Amino acid sequence: MLALGAVAGGAGAAAVLLPKGTTAPVTAGAAPAPVTPTGAGGAAAAGHVGHSVPSGFAVPGxxxxxxAVTPFxxxxxxxxxxxxxxxTSTADRYELTVKPADVEILPGLKTPMWTYGGSFMGPVIRARTGRATEVSFRNDLALATNVHLHGAHVDAANDGYPMELIEPGGSRTYRYPNKQQGALLWYHAHSHGTDPExxxxxxxxxxxxDDPAEAGLNLPCGAFDVPIMLRDALFDAAGNxxxxxxxxxxxxxxxxxxxxxYFQVAARKxxxxIVNTATERVFRLSLAGAKITQIGTDGGLLPAPVDKAELKFSSGERVDVVIDFSQVKFGSSIVLTDATFGPMLRFDVVRRATDTSKVPARLRPLEVLPAATVTRDVAIATDFSQGGPIPVGVINGKPFDHNRIDMTVKRGSTELWNISNADGAYGFTHNFHIHLVQxxxxSRNGGPPAPEDAGLKDTVLLPPGDVVxxxxxxxxxxxxxxxxxHFLEHGAIGMMGQMEIVD
Ligand SMILES: [Cu+2]
Incomplete structure (x- = not known):
């Protein structure tokens, strides 16, 4: 009832699913009118093509x-x-208000945003393995929203189901048991059709x-354990x-x-x-040839550290890394660079420091899962056959319908899913996020997993044609x-399904 109308706004929305530099899908079939992405000007020409849900405040757009940004x-x-x-002895309770706020992102300009607690970034919630968290969210926006804790192992009532919303003026408390190993998770809106905005x-x-079981590893901690959120944005001249x-x-x-x-650091580890919170983006980060040691991913630590020349991760995914700035000449700088955006973040090595932290050769073994009893095929695709200004996102041929159960999964069972990007002919990149589990x-394309696939994952990248x-x-x-x-614009046009876990 809501997916397409809520997101559709015209040609610009179709552009969401057109590969960069392409004028139209290249396969046969009822293709939509071609729309050429032409950079920022093209987006401007398309105008404000967001969905038709009323905004919490006027967005001039x-x-x-x-x-013009002067770097660093x-x-x-x-x-x-x-x-x-x-x-209490077993839980911590937090309160956060979802509300509009004007935030300075570009120097001298105010950007109206929808924030957690009035600031951007919102606050970090620090939980502990085995100790529960309750977060009460009050919605002071003028439109309904909800909250999903991405990567959490949590009961269905507290998972932020896309149809269970917090109405304007309302509030809802989510309870998270944190019965999972240490990891960077992230909370975000998950209202079906409107979550991209x-x-x-x-x-x-x-x-x-935080996981007490990992305290003995002696990884960098405290002020030397820094969460970083990467995303993208497009502005108008007023800063909107x-x-x-x-x-x-x-x-x-x-x-x-x-x-x-820039970030001033000491000459130590x-x-x-790092989390990719962009609604639709793959980041590929490198550090001017310097060593980046990956120690963890979505669901927690890797079995062993891996030195990386490039970190590749898509919307929703996390990478947990150690950088040793003693490898950089004292008093100099080193720049973290993205393959698309270029220079992103400059580290300035300005202080000396003793460093007793370590990156142990063994971090945390991966659990050996039981043999799978069920194998499923899950094909993600874009369906242009229905006409209209935007395509429909489908999984196994069907767009999301909250009244339909697409899979029934027996509790406790182990399954293999063959997840394919069936949009290879269009050149569309996707990724895939499963709630509840890590x-x-x-395997990837019948061979070994890619380097970025290692460890406990809840979101996996799917380049055109790939099968994971x-x-x-x-x-x-x-x-x-x-x-x-988890390219949210894709989920919003239907690229979502649901399973029911049963006994
Ligand atoms: Cu997608």
């Missing part, structure tokens, strides 16, 4: 610009930690599960976000909410937990959970 003139902000309003306008925050059009046109990368900041990638086999055990909870492309 003038023509998009490429703002502002410090990278650090997310503030949210303090509990109450604590909610997340784009600022509804995303860090949630770190421009929403709609082709997400590939968003021409400003934000690092903890700022374009091209730092742990950076999975292991068994993942294995998961569905423990713990019953009820309905969704799985979907």
């Amino acid at each position: 003038g023509p998009a610009i490429r703002p 003139t502002v410090p990278m902000p650090l997310a503030k930690e949210l303090r509990p309003v109450a604590s 909610h997340v784009y306008r600022g509804q995303h925050g860090f949630y770190i599960v 976000f421009v929403f709609g059009g082709n997400p590939a046109d968003r021409n400003v990368a934000l690092v903890n909410g700022k374009p091209q900041p 730092y742990r950076f937990r 999975f292991q990638v068994i 086999q993942v294995k998961a055990q569905f423990t713990g909870y019953l009820g309905k959970y969704v799985y979907h492309c």
Whole structure:
């Protein structure tokens, strides 16, 4: 009832699914009218093509610009930690208000945003393995929203199901048991059809599960354990976000909410937990040839550290890395660069420091899962056959319908899913996120997993034509959970399905 109308706005929305530099899908069939992404100007020409849900405030949405940013003139902000309003022997309780706020992102300009707690970035919620968290969200926006804790192993009632919304003026408390290993999770809006705009306008925050079982590893901690949030944005001349059009046109990368900041570091090891909160983006980060050691991914630590020349991760995915700035000449700088955006973040090595932290050769073994008893094929595709200005996103041929159960999964069972990007002919990239579980990638295109597939994953990248086999055990909870492309504009046009976990 809502998916397409809610997101459709015209030609610009179709551009969401056109590969960059392509004028139209290349396969036969009833293709839509061609729309050519032409960079920021093209997005401006498409105008404000967001969905028709009323905004929480007036969003002028003038023509998009490429703002003049002088690189490395502002410090990278650090997310503030949210303090509990109450604590018991077993749980911490937090309160957060979802509300509009004007935030300075570009120097001297105010960007109206939809925030957690009035700031951007929102606060980091720091949880602990085995200790429950309750977060009460009050909705002070003028439109309904909800909250999903991405990567959490949580019962269905607290998973932020896409049809269960918090109405304006309402509130809802989500309970998270945190019965999972240490990891960077993140909370964000997950209202079906409207979450691309909610997340784009600022509804995303860090949630770190600290795990006492990992304390003995002596990884960098405290001030040397820094969460970083990467995303993109498109602005008009007044500093407003421009929403709609082709997400590939968003021409400003934000690092903890700022374009091209610097970060002053000591000549020692730092742990950076990085999440891609862009609604539709693949980041490919490198560090001028210097060593980046990956220690973890979506669901927690890897079995062993891996040195990486490039970190490749798509919307929703996390990479947990250690960078040793003693490898950089003291008093100099090194720049973290993205393959698309170029320079993103400059590290300035300005202090000496003793460093007793380590990156042990063994981190955390992967659990050996039982043999799978069920194998399923899950094909993600874009269906242009239905006409209209935008295509329909489908999984196994069907767009999301919350009244339909697409799979029934027996609780406790282990399954293999062959997840394919069936849009190879169009050149569309997707990814795939499964709620409730952390999975292991068994193979990619019949061969070994790619480097970025290692460890416990909840979201996996699917380049055009790729087939990824993942294995998961569905423990713990019953009820309905969704799985979907985490390019949120794709999920919003239907690229989502749901499973019901049963006994
Ligand atoms: Cu997709």
